[in-house]
Amino acid sequence: xxxxxFVLDEATRERLITRFGAGVGAWCAALPEMxxxxxxxWHLDLDTALSGNSSRVFIGRQHGNRGVVxxxxxxxxxxxxxxxALRAWAPTPHAVDLLDADLEAGAxxxxxxEPGTKASDEPQVPPVHEIAELLAGLRETxxxxxxxLPTLAEGMEPMFARxxxxxxxxxxxxxxxxxxxxxxxxxxxxxxxxxxxxxLHGDLHLFNILRGGRSRGxxxxxxxxxxxxxxxxxxxxTLYRATxxxxxxxxxxxxxxxxxxxxxxxxxxxxxxxxxxxAVLQLRRxxxxxxxxxxxxxxxxx
Numbered sequence: 204x205x206x207x208x209f210v211l212d213e214a215t216r217e218r219l220i221t222r223f224g225a226g227v228g229a230w231c232a233a234l235p236e237m238x239x240x241x242x243x244x245w246h247l248d249l250d251t252a253l254s255g256n257s258s259r260v261f262i263g264r265q266h267g268n269r270g271v272v273x274x275x276x277x278x279x280x281x282x283x284x285x286x287x288a289l290r291a292w293a294p295t296p297h298a299v300d301l302l303d304a305d306l307e308a309g310a311x312x313x314x315x316x317e318p319g320t321k322a323s324d325e326p327q328v329p330p331v332h333e334i335a336e337l338l339a340g341l342r343e344t345x346x347x348x349x350x351x352l353p354t355l356a357e358g359m360e361p362m363f364a365r366x367x368x369x370x371x372x373x374x375x376x377x378x379x380x381x382x383x384x385x386x387x388x389x390x391x392x393x394x395x396x397x398x399x400x401x402x403l404h405g406d407l408h409l410f411n412i413l414r415g416g417r418s419r420g421x422x423x424x425x426x427x428x429x430x431x432x433x434x435x436x437x438x439x440x441t442l443y444r445a446t447x448x449x450x451x452x453x454x455x456x457x458x459x460x461x462x463x464x465x466x467x468x469x470x471x472x473x474x475x476x477x478x479x480x481x482a483v484l485q486l487r488r489x490x491x492x493x494x495x496x497x498x499x500x501x502x503x504x505x
Contacts, residue, residue: 205242205249210235215254222256223277230277234259237308241273245303245312249273255425257281262315270315271302279309284352286311288428291347291402296419297340298426316413316422323409323443329421331454334440335461337412337421342433342462344402355403355431356395363388366480375486378495383479383502390476398432399464405429408439434469437462438477441470446493448500478502 216231238261241247249263258276265271276282283306292298303312322329367384370376404411405427415422437458445451451474459467478501485495 205235205238207235209249209252210238211259212252212254215259218254218256219259219277227277234275237275237310238273241275241305241310241312245271245273247271247273247312265302265312270317272299272313272315274311274313276309279307282306282309282311284428285426287347287351288402288404288426289313291344292341292423294345295340295343296415297337297422299413299422299424313424316415316419316424318414318416320414321410322412322414322421328440328444329409329412331457332461333421334437335458337423338437338458338462338465341404341407341423341436342401342464347402349402349430352402353429354395355405355429355435356392358405358429359388359392359395363391363480366483369483369487372487374490375483378486378491378499379479379483383499384483387476387479387502390472394434394469394472394476395431398434398466398469400431401433403429403431403433404436407436409443432469432473434465434473437465437470438473441474442478442481442498442501444494445497447497451497451501474501475504 211231211234219227219231238249242249246266247263248267249261251262253260253262257278258274261273263271263273274282282304286301286304286306289298289301293300299316300314301311302314304310363384367381370379370381370384404423406425407423411423411425413422413424441451441454441458445454452471455467455470455474459465459470478498482495482498482502485498
């Protein structure tokens with residue numbers, strides 16, 4: 204019998220309630236029984252529990268030796284969308300493999316990537332050729348039902364509205380004006396309504412990119428998939444830890460030479476559109492720094 208505190212600690216329960224509302228309490232209460240069920244069904248031994256804003260994740264082994272990840276969410280639609288994307292990316296080594304699923308219950312069984320180092324934890328930003336291989340792999344998809352996925356354009360208004368709500372934080376509002384964020388929204392809405400359409404990871408920041416060893420290269424996990432302008436997935440790497448506008452433009456030019464169909468003008472446009480929003484998210488977590496200043500310069504187009 205699994206320890207209920209291992210299955211769901213109080214801090215994670217509160218985080219899920221914040222994300223989904225008080226109604227998620229029943230799901231939280233049933234979670235220990237659900238986890239026991241999947242351990243029996245899929246022959247799992249669980250070693251580690253991890254918290255997320257929309258799921259509970261367990262690291263363990265299947266049949267005693269195969270490294271796996273059990274991921275459960277109280278929102279089955281999120282699990283279904285992730286499963287659609289991972290099945291479409293089955294041909295590429297650059298996306299985590301979906302091993303099994305119970306989509307009605309919001310349960311996914313995934314491979315555990317080894318060594319699994321997060322790109323965000325490495326001292327240097329991944330080199331451009333590795334990011335190009337990752338993006339190219341995600342662009343080469345098997346067939347998928349686009350009608351079951353949201354569009355990128357549909358996500359612009361709720362995303363910017365949610366981030367705009369953070370302007371009430373004095374540390375944020377002191378540096379980011381409402382007009383700057385609104386300008387970004389209008390740019391993003393225009394870009395999202397055009398461009399090369401395809402299956403997007405949707406959340407391809409460096410925390411969701413893992414080292415998969417020599418045979419795999421970089422591997423994407425935890426997609427928030429949608430259908431829209433493929434340029435979107437390149438923005439986070441382009442801006443991450445950049446130190447100047449010149450460096451951002453250099454990354455754009457180098458990446459666009461390696462990824463077929465990647466328009467450097469559109470990538471710069473997306474960087475401008477999203478930079479203020481990214482600055483807001485940074486300021487919510489830490490004091491302003493050189494990275495914040497650069498994002499605001501990108502947003503202003505200077």
